Amino acid sequence: MLKPTDIxxxxxFHKVVDCQxxxxxxxxxxxxxxxxxxxxxSDAYMINWKSNVFPGILGRTCDRPCEPACRRSRVEDxxxxxxxxxxxxxxxxxxxxxxxxxxxxxxxxxxxAAEKNGRRVACIGGGPSSLTxxxxxxxxxxxxxxxxxxxxxxGFIRTQIPHFRLxxxxxxxxxxxxxxxxxxxxxxxxxxxxxxxxxxxxxxxxVGSGAPRGRDLDVPGRKEAGANIHIGLDWLSSVSFGHxxxxxxxxxxxxxxxxxxxxxxxxxxxxxxxxxxxVRSGFDEMKASPWEKEDAIGEDIxxxxxxxxKEVRHExxxxxxxxxxxxxxxxxxxxxxxxxxxxxxxxxxxxxDVLVAIGQENAFPWIEKDAGIEFDKWGLPQLNEKxxxxxxxxxxxxxxxxxxxxxxxxxAAHGHEAATSIHKMLIGENPEERPAPGVNVASQKMGIHExxxxxxxxxxxxxxxxHRPKKEALxxxxxxxxxxxxxxxxxxxxxxxxxxxxxxxxxxxLCIECDACVDICPMDCITFTENGEEKDLRTRLTAxxxxxxxxxxxxxxxxxxxxxxKDEDVCLHCGLCAERCPTGAWDMRxxxxxxxxxxxxxxxx
Amino acid sequence: xxxxxxxxxxxxxxxxxxxxxxRRDYEGxxxxxxxxxGHDSISAAIIQACYELDILPHQVAKLSGIxxxxxxPTYFVGASHGFNTVHGRMPSVMTGANLAxxxxxxxxxSGDGDSASIGLGQFxxxxxxxxxxxxxxxxxxxxxxxxxxxxxxxxxxxISKKGVSNPDSSIDMVSLAILMGATFVGRSFSGDKxxxxxxxxxxxxxxxxxxxxxISPCVAFNNHAGSTKSYDYVREHNEALNRIxxxxxxxxxxxxxxxxxxxxVRQHDGSILRLRKLGEDYDPSDKVAAVKRVQEGxxxxxxxxxLLYVDPTPSDLHANLNTVDxxxxxxxxxxxxxGTSALDKINASLR
Numbered sequence: 011m012l013k014p015t016d017i018x019x020x021x022x023f024h025k026v027v028d029c030q031x032x033x034x035x036x037x038x039x040x041x042x043x044x045x046x047x048x049x050x051x052s053d054a055y056m057i058n059w060k061s062n063v064f065p066g067i068l069g070r071t072c073d074r075p076c077e078p079a080c081r082r083s084r085v086e087d088x089x090x091x092x093x094x095x096x097x098x099x100x101x102x103x104x105x106x107x108x109x110x111x112x113x114x115x116x117x118x119x120x121x122x123a124a125e126k127n128g129r130r131v132a133c134i135g136g137g138p139s140s141l142t143x144x145x146x147x148x149x150x151x152x153x154x155x156x157x158x159x160x161x162x163x164x165g166f167i168r169t170q171i172p173h174f175r176l177x178x179x180x181x182x183x184x185x186x187x188x189x190x191x192x193x194x195x196x197x198x199x200x201x202x203x204x205x206x207x208x209x210x211x212x213x214x215x216x217v218g219s220g221a222p223r224g225r226d227l228d229v230p231g232r233k234e235a236g237a238n239i240h241i242g243l244d245w246l247s248s249v250s251f252g253h254x255x256x257x258x259x260x261x262x263x264x265x266x267x268x269x270x271x272x273x274x275x276x277x278x279x280x281x282x283x284x285x286x287x288x289v290r291s292g293f294d295e296m297k298a299s300p301w302e303k304e305d306a307i308g309e310d311i312x313x314x315x316x317x318x319x320k321e322v323r324h325e326x327x328x329x330x331x332x333x334x335x336x337x338x339x340x341x342x343x344x345x346x347x348x349x350x351x352x353x354x355x356x357x358x359x360x361x362x363d364v365l366v367a368i369g370q371e372n373a374f375p376w377i378e379k380d381a382g383i384e385f386d387k388w389g390l391p392q393l394n395e396k397x398x399x400x401x402x403x404x405x406x407x408x409x410x411x412x413x414x415x416x417x418x419x420x421x422a423a424h425g426h427e428a429a430t431s432i433h434k435m436l437i438g439e440n441p442e443e444r445p446a447p448g449v450n451v452a453s454q455k456m457g458i459h460e461x462x463x464x465x466x467x468x469x470x471x472x473x474x475x476x477h478r479p480k481k482e483a484l485x486x487x488x489x490x491x492x493x494x495x496x497x498x499x500x501x502x503x504x505x506x507x508x509x510x511x512x513x514x515x516x517x518x519x520l521c522i523e524c525d526a527c528v529d530i531c532p533m534d535c536i537t538f539t540e541n542g543e544e545k546d547l548r549t550r551l552t553a554x555x556x557x558x559x560x561x562x563x564x565x566x567x568x569x570x571x572x573x574x575x576k577d578e579d580v581c582l583h584c585g586l587c588a589e590r591c592p593t594g595a596w597d598m599r600x601x602x603x604x605x606x607x608x609x610x611x612x613x614x615x
Numbered sequence: 616x617x618x619x620x621x622x623x624x625x626x627x628x629x630x631x632x633x634x635x636x637x638r639r640d641y642e643g644x645x646x647x648x649x650x651x652x653g654h655d656s657i658s659a660a661i662i663q664a665c666y667e668l669d670i671l672p673h674q675v676a677k678l679s680g681i682x683x684x685x686x687x688p689t690y691f692v693g694a695s696h697g698f699n700t701v702h703g704r705m706p707s708v709m710t711g712a713n714l715a716x717x718x719x720x721x722x723x724x725s726g727d728g729d730s731a732s733i734g735l736g737q738f739x740x741x742x743x744x745x746x747x748x749x750x751x752x753x754x755x756x757x758x759x760x761x762x763x764x765x766x767x768x769x770x771x772x773x774i775s776k777k778g779v780s781n782p783d784s785s786i787d788m789v790s791l792a793i794l795m796g797a798t799f800v801g802r803s804f805s806g807d808k809x810x811x812x813x814x815x816x817x818x819x820x821x822x823x824x825x826x827x828x829x830i831s832p833c834v835a836f837n838n839h840a841g842s843t844k845s846y847d848y849v850r851e852h853n854e855a856l857n858r859i860x861x862x863x864x865x866x867x868x869x870x871x872x873x874x875x876x877x878x879x880v881r882q883h884d885g886s887i888l889r890l891r892k893l894g895e896d897y898d899p900s901d902k903v904a905a906v907k908r909v910q911e912g913x914x915x916x917x918x919x920x921x922l923l924y925v926d927p928t929p930s931d932l933h934a935n936l937n938t939v940d941x942x943x944x945x946x947x948x949x950x951x952x953x954g955t956s957a958l959d960k961i962n963a964s965l966r
Contacts, residue, residue, distance in 0.1 A: 414878065524846060526651045529655055529659035530646075586619070587621075593651070
């Protein structure tokens with residue numbers, strides 16, 4: 011027998027907001043999308059800024075874990091959307107908030123540093139995780155010192171992402187919002203010793219140094235032709251700082267991740283005419299985001315797969331090309347994949363330059379063996395996954411330095427957690443006790459049939475973000491390719507959001523079991539039936555509940571001793587159940603769930 | 616009343632029936648009845664029944680009179696024929712329509728006011744004549760459109776929302792229909808689709824006058840303590856005599872059922888109703904016993920539901936009148952004007 015759902019547990023309805031639940035920083039997505047639809051860009055920006063710190067940057071570059079989770083992609087009707095169910099373009103809507111916000115308004119809304127509390131925190135590395143820690147702690151009065159080897163803050167955001175995807179002005183602006191808080195000192199200084207930093211007497215040290223080492227290629231000829239073989243990470247960084255401004259006509263990019271996509275598209279803009287990406291694995295298994303692959307292909311860059319580099323051919327120190335062995339994927343009994351030679355003749359591809367983007371590694375040569383930091387067998391620090399504390403009582407980790415290479419949004423999420431831990435530790439609380447999220451519940455009922463949100467779901471298909479014409483885009487490495495949604499397109503796309511944070515809340519004591527909600531529900535999500543085991547119950551609903559990752563909402567208190575079962579999976583949050591309910595047993599209530607950061611760290615669970 | 620149309624999006628598992636339609640295709644316009652009205656549940660049951668029977672919507676004719684219930688046909692099977700008649704006169708119009716085109720599936724939808732008060736005479740005669748139809752009365756015992764006066768089906772002694780007791784005897788539509796000659800009579804409850812949907816299917820399948828009295832609580836004026844047509848009262852006093860499990864048309868019975876739990880009614884056209892017994896041994900093909908059981912139930916304050924009476928060998932209006940086998944609109948000049956030789960033959964036969 012299933013127990014009645016405990017809707018007082020903030021996680022229950024948080025999970026229903028699939029996008030927010032999937033976002034590492036748990037950004038209240040539907041709330042800001044509604045604000046965008048209303049043209050309240052600055053408010054939408056601030057909601058983002060609070061959660062993920064870099065709305066303008068993430069609105070262009072995020073890996074978007076929210077989008078595959080979006081309910082919209084499960085409920086669209088193929089026949090109405092040209093055969094393809096698609097999520098709301100959450101990421102690009104975020105950019106709209108950043109593009110159209112009122113800068114004066116934003117500046118007036120930005121927090122200012124509190125009076126100094128006498129504690130000092132060092133952040134090693136100037137990337138997104140360190141900046142998040144700095145932001146969360148500076149407003150509490152901590153004095154923050156950020157160390158970075160590069161002349162400007164931003165870390166990989168600045169050095170790895172080409173400017174045609176992310177203009178530098180956006181980075182400057184959003185880094186500026188953080189440093190503008192005050193109490194934050196930037197030292198352009200490479201850290202070579204953790205012990206030396208600790209010796210400066212900081213109360214806590216946050217390590218957000220990233221995963222800065224690009225993996226190298228280990229094949230015959232690598233050394234001899236070295237002048238024309240570049241590590242992708244370093245090459246992108248040099249391009250970003252203007253140290254490199256051209257490349258050969260024929261370029262091979264090795265690797266299938268997002269760095270490879272950035273390398274090949276950058277090469278196209280620096281004189282590369284015949285640029286191709288060559289990957290070991292199959293096209294579908296590539297690590298790059300599907301949209302980044304799409305953009306690369308759109309710039310005439312072929313992606314060749316199932317080819318393993320075997321040898322670099324060279325003549326008199328000059329590169330000729332790369333020999334590849336053709337492979338096929340074989341799966342063993344356990345489904346593990348291995349790439350085995352196909353037996354076909356090797357392929358030779360001529361080139362003038364090779365960019366190696368086959369992965370990146372963590373490297374902590376600057377952390378002394380006896381500094382008190384333990385590492386695991388993969389060379390990553392041993393961390394408490396909840397608090398991000400290392401084995402050294404004063405040292406915390408976050409971002410790529412913590413659990414290996416991930417996206418910016420993870421770095422922001424880590425930064426919030428680490429900042430909370432640091433603050434709790436320094437005020438004498440136990441960092442293991444994490445603060446509960448703030449939850450605000452409000453009925454959206456405005457009248458008998460009126461709701462404070464647009465409850466009618468649209469059937470529009472996903473809108474494409476306008477791009478700069480290819481010819482123009484390839485000419486100028488500084489010209490941003492994506493132009494972003496304009497307000498009209500943004501409104502249309504925003505209306506595709508189903509408002510999943512406006513929850514269907516059921517009160518069994520009020521229900522007269524008239525079936526009105528069952529009859530009106532367009533998705534057949536509601537059933538009144540005898541309780542049972544979940545597996546059995548899922549099969550005997552009005553429509554079967556086929557997605558076990560989505561909860562069943564169980565409501566009790568009915569006169570017939572039956573239970574109300576609602577399958578959250580495909581609910582449109584259209585509110586028709588509440589509209590047709592004669593007794594108010596159903597109500598549409600907005601659950602605004604906001605993660606607790608360092609400033610409310612003492613909020614108890 | 617609701618202001619947004621039911622979204623076109625639907626559950627991913629929604630499937631098409633043999634006619635090529637999903638259940639959603641049998642819906643109508645969004646209901647403008649009060650939220651929680653039992654009539655909407657009956658509409659949903661009709662939608663489900665039509666979907667399960669693979670009915671082609673354009674072969675359905677919905678006829679109704681005046682009242683909340685008579686608005687309901689707008690809210691189901693949108694792509695069908697409809698006729699809103701003068702108050703209480705739906706049976707006559709349906710009789711005429713049926714005579715003109717016998718191929719359509721006729722569904723009469725009416726209420727306790729339309730059928731038991733202003734239209735009582737018409738109701739009696741349409742049953743008597745055996746018009747091939749499914750006649751559904753959405754029975755809430757109250758005049759909802761005029762704010763809650765007792766209707767003719769309100770039980771004697773039941774209490775109105777304003778606290779007044781009903782002094783008049785009630786008309787029991789089921790007893791009346793059986794006595795008037797309906798050949799398929801059932802009663803159900805809008806809050807019990809498991810019972811209602813198969814009853815509607817069987818009624819639509821029946822080749823004769825089929826009548827269903829469906830208790831349909833009025834949430835606005837008749838859902839209080841003291842009412843005998845409220846959700847709570849009907850749930851507490853519901854005496855279901857049987858449930859229709861299967862309707863099989865002209866197919867061999869391949870599975871065997873325990874005769875103690877199942878009653879099989881074989882109809883004239885070869886279709887089979889499989890009734891699951893609930894408690895007492897009840898034979899719905901025995902007309903006298905049916906009237907007796909229904910009257911006993913009334914006396915005991917029970918709401919007796921299920922398939923209450925069925926004549927397995929019904930005859931209908933067309934058989935009684937010996938009409939042509941095809942709709943009148945398919946008759947062309949050769950049939951309608953067979954020529955002088957035919958006239959001569961007729962004249963000769965009269966000499």
